[in-house]
Amino acid sequence: MENIGLYLLIIILKIIGIITVALGGVTVMNWVERKVCGHIQHRHGPLYVGPLGIFQPIADGLKLFLKEDITPTNVDRVLFIAAPLMAFVPALLTFAVIPVGPHLMISDINIGLVYILSVSSLGVFGIVMAGWASNNKYALLGGLRSSAQMISYEISLGLSVIGVLMYSGSLSMTKIVMAQQGLWFGFIPKWFVIPQFLGFILFLVAAFAETNRLPFDLPEAESELVAGYFVEYGSLRWAMFMMAEYVAMISASCVVVTLFFGGWLPLPVIGPMIEGLLPAGVVLYAMPVVWFLSKVAVFMFFFVWVRWTFPRLRYDQLMSLGWKVLLPLAIFNIFISGILRVIQLN
Amino acid sequence: MVSFCAGPSSFSEGGLIVGENLILGYLPIFIFLLCIFFLGAVMLIASQIFGYVAGRHYPTDEKSSTYECGMIPIKDARQRFDIRFYLVAMLFIVFDIEVVFMYPWAILFEKFDPVIFGFIEMVIFIVILLLGYVYIWRKGALSWR
Numbered sequence: 001m002e003n004i005g006l007y008l009l010i011i012i013l014k015i016i017g018i019i020t021v022a023l024g025g026v027t028v029m030n031w032v033e034r035k036v037c038g039h040i041q042h043r044h045g046p047l048y049v050g051p052l053g054i055f056q057p058i059a060d061g062l063k064l065f066l067k068e069d070i071t072p073t074n075v076d077r078v079l080f081i082a083a084p085l086m087a088f089v090p091a092l093l094t095f096a097v098i099p100v101g102p103h104l105m106i107s108d109i110n111i112g113l114v115y116i117l118s119v120s121s122l123g124v125f126g127i128v129m130a131g132w133a134s135n136n137k138y139a140l141l142g143g144l145r146s147s148a149q150m151i152s153y154e155i156s157l158g159l160s161v162i163g164v165l166m167y168s169g170s171l172s173m174t175k176i177v178m179a180q181q182g183l184w185f186g187f188i189p190k191w192f193v194i195p196q197f198l199g200f201i202l203f204l205v206a207a208f209a210e211t212n213r214l215p216f217d218l219p220e221a222e223s224e225l226v227a228g229y230f231v232e233y234g235s236l237r238w239a240m241f242m243m244a245e246y247v248a249m250i251s252a253s254c255v256v257v258t259l260f261f262g263g264w265l266p267l268p269v270i271g272p273m274i275e276g277l278l279p280a281g282v283v284l285y286a287m288p289v290v291w292f293l294s295k296v297a298v299f300m301f302f303f304v305w306v307r308w309t310f311p312r313l314r315y316d317q318l319m320s321l322g323w324k325v326l327l328p329l330a331i332f333n334i335f336i337s338g339i340l341r342v343i344q345l346n
Numbered sequence: 347m348v349s350f351c352a353g354p355s356s357f358s359e360g361g362l363i364v365g366e367n368l369i370l371g372y373l374p375i376f377i378f379l380l381c382i383f384f385l386g387a388v389m390l391i392a393s394q395i396f397g398y399v400a401g402r403h404y405p406t407d408e409k410s411s412t413y414e415c416g417m418i419p420i421k422d423a424r425q426r427f428d429i430r431f432y433l434v435a436m437l438f439i440v441f442d443i444e445v446v447f448m449y450p451w452a453i454l455f456e457k458f459d460p461v462i463f464g465f466i467e468m469v470i471f472i473v474i475l476l477l478g479y480v481y482i483w484r485k486g487a488l489s490w491r
Contacts, residue, residue, distance in 0.1 A: 011374045015381050069397035073410045085386045092382045096375045107374040114449065115375075136412050137423045148431050151438040158445035165452035231413055236393030240386065316490035319434070323488045327441075327479070331472060334448070338455075338465045345461045 014106050018095050026246040030057040033304045040308040067235035072134075075232065079133035084233070084240035087126025091244040093119045094251040099173050101264045101288035112173035113165070116255055117158055120210065123248060124150045127229050130241070134232040142228025145218050145315065152322040153209035153216075159330035160202035163337035164192050164259050177263035189268045193260040195340065198333045200260045202326055207252040209322065212245060214307035218315055253299035254292075261295050264288035433487055444475055 031046065031054055038045025046053025071080060097112040099105045109115060124147050131143015165171065168179040182190045193200045209216040230241045257263060266275060266287065275283045313321065412419045451468055458464030482488060 008377075011377055014374070015378050018378075019381065019385065065393065066396060066400055068404070069393050070405065070410060072412055074412060081390065085383070085390060088386045089379070089382050093375075093379060096378050106378050107371050109371045109375070132424075134412075135423045137414065137419075140423050140427070144427055144431050148434045151442075152434060155438065155441045155445060158442065159448075162445075162448050162452045165449065166455045169453055169456055171449070171453060226413070226415075235397065236389055240389060319490050320488065323437075324483070331476070334452075335469070335472065338468065341455060342461050342465050345456060 011106065014104075018106060019092070021100075022092055022095055022247055022250065023243070025250050026243050027057045027061075029246050029250065029300060030060075032300070033307075036301070036304045037308055040305075061239065064235055064239045069235045069237070072232055074135050076133040076135065079129050080232075081237075083126050083130035083133055084237045084244075085126070086129055087123055087244040088240045088247075090119050090122035090126070091247040091251070093122075094248075095254070097173050098251065098254045098258060099177060099263055100292050101285075102174070104289065105173070108172060108174050111171045113161060113171045113176070113259075116173075116251075117154070117161075120248065120251070121150065121154055123244065126241075126244065130233070131229040134229070136232050138226050138231045139229050142231070146212065146229060149212075149216065149218060149318060149322070150210055152319060153206045153326070156202055156322060156326035156330050157206035157210060159327070160199045160206060160333065161259060162330075162334050163196045163199040166334075166337050166341050167192055167195060173258055173263075177258060177265065180262040180265060183268055187269050189262060189265070191260060191262040191265075196260065196333075196337065198329065199337070200256075202330050202333065203259070204256060205321075205326060207256065208303075208306070209318075211248045211252050211303075213249065213303060215310040215313055216318060217312060218318055249303055250296070250300065253296045253303065256299055257292065257295040263295075264292040266291050430490060437482065437487065440478075447471075 034056070035045040035053070046056035049055040049059045071077065094116055096106040097109060097115050099108070127146045127150075128143045131139045131141075131146070134140070164176065168176045170176060170179070176192075180189070180191050184190060184194075188194065208214075212218075230238055233241060266272065271291070275287055278287065412423070414420070448468070451464065455461070455464055
């Protein structure tokens with residue numbers, strides 16, 4: 001055990017790297033969202049702070065940092081202060097098992113996927129705590145709606161990945177990516193999105209609901225609940241809820257890419273062509289990260305795109321979509337995947 | 347932990363052979379948790395300190411009262427709420443346990459001796475699950491006004 005110091009140093013370096021990338025991703029994502037929103041609505045979006053307004057999120061962060069930090073008098077003080085932390089910590093904790101490249105993860109535990117599902121569902125505690133502690137009618141309604149929504153869609157989320165597990169035979173995120181290597185007919189990648197297309201759609205819809213993104217953003221519906229569960233928050237505490245939401249969005253994109261789009265594996269046909277032009281060291285160490293991040297970027301753009309394309313659901317529509325449409329479809333998906341696997345294995 | 351030291355790159359975590367020790371795989375996650383918790387706590391405390399140091403702390407009665415569209419709040423916010431929220435929570439517990447039960451089955455799917463045996467077993471389980479599901483649907487537990 002003489003190398004324990006080096007082992008810990010590598011862990012710490014990885015942790016610093018992951019936190020930097022995640023929080024940097026939040027900053028970039030904030031800018032991208034506002035810029036894309038602007039262009040979808042035929043306006044410019046942030047324009048003046050830095051080239052193309054790219055430093056706008058940093059300026060906003062500084063502004064929030066210097067704001068007066070109000071704690072209303074009739075709140076439950078302990079819960080009120082702890083709630084942003086309870087939302088922020090589980091959101092970032094998901095990144096511990098996401099493989100950015102081969103071995104580029106904090107820990108490759110053998111129950112990676114269960115870890116992700118359980119940790120991401122802890123985020124609901126922060127939201128409920130904020131809603132309850134604020135002692136505000138909007139906040140309470142937002143918190144209740146959010147908890148009911150998140151637990152409803154969690155069932156579909158859990159059921160939709162069972163098809164993937166039947167193909168991969170492991171819960172380890174690395175092994176799930178490894179199981180997607182290879183090509184059919186020389187050009188179709190063996191990514192799980194092809195045998196598990198229905199599972200992918202279900203997972204994506206449930207992930208949108210879990211991250212409280214726009215077709216499902218009932219907890220913070222601006223037009224009816226003002227801001228929902230964080231209506232009483234200001235300054236950096238509010239920023240922490242916002243960061244938790246963006247981090248959850250990034251980690252949802254990462255999980256979708258890992259489960260259904262082959263994680264760090266290169267694109268078919270185009271991938272080997274690009275990698276053939278580069279030196280071997282770059283291909284081995286840097287290209288997996290490039291492939292992974294570019295796939296994640298596509299999904300993050302998709303998150304923003306959907307936000308400005310679909311109107312918000314009504315609450316009864318939201319619950320019936322979760323319980324009466326996604327749940328039977330997820331069970332149907334398990335059934336179909338089972339039949340396909342039995343035929344394939346015989 | 348199984349594939350901790352294997353793979354295309356010959357990167358072996360600083361030469362420390364971790365092997366089959368499962369608990370040690372959670373040590374990095376625990377350190378990660380401490381780091382994030384520390385980061386979040388620093389941010390909360392810093393926001394409090396800056397609120398005072400920057401001289402922007404002028405609480406007034408109106409400012410620190412509960413927000414309700416500018417009106418004086420009517421009654422306490424913590425009133426009784428719809429029983430359906432409890433119902434959803436109860437149904438969630440039942441269904442989530444079923445989901446967790448399917449995970450080991452899905453992972454071991456290839457290893458059932460005749461594969462069809464494992465599949466038929468799960469079909470029977472899902473049919474029983476669906477009976478309960480149809481019952482709660484018919485009872486109206488899933489419908490919101």
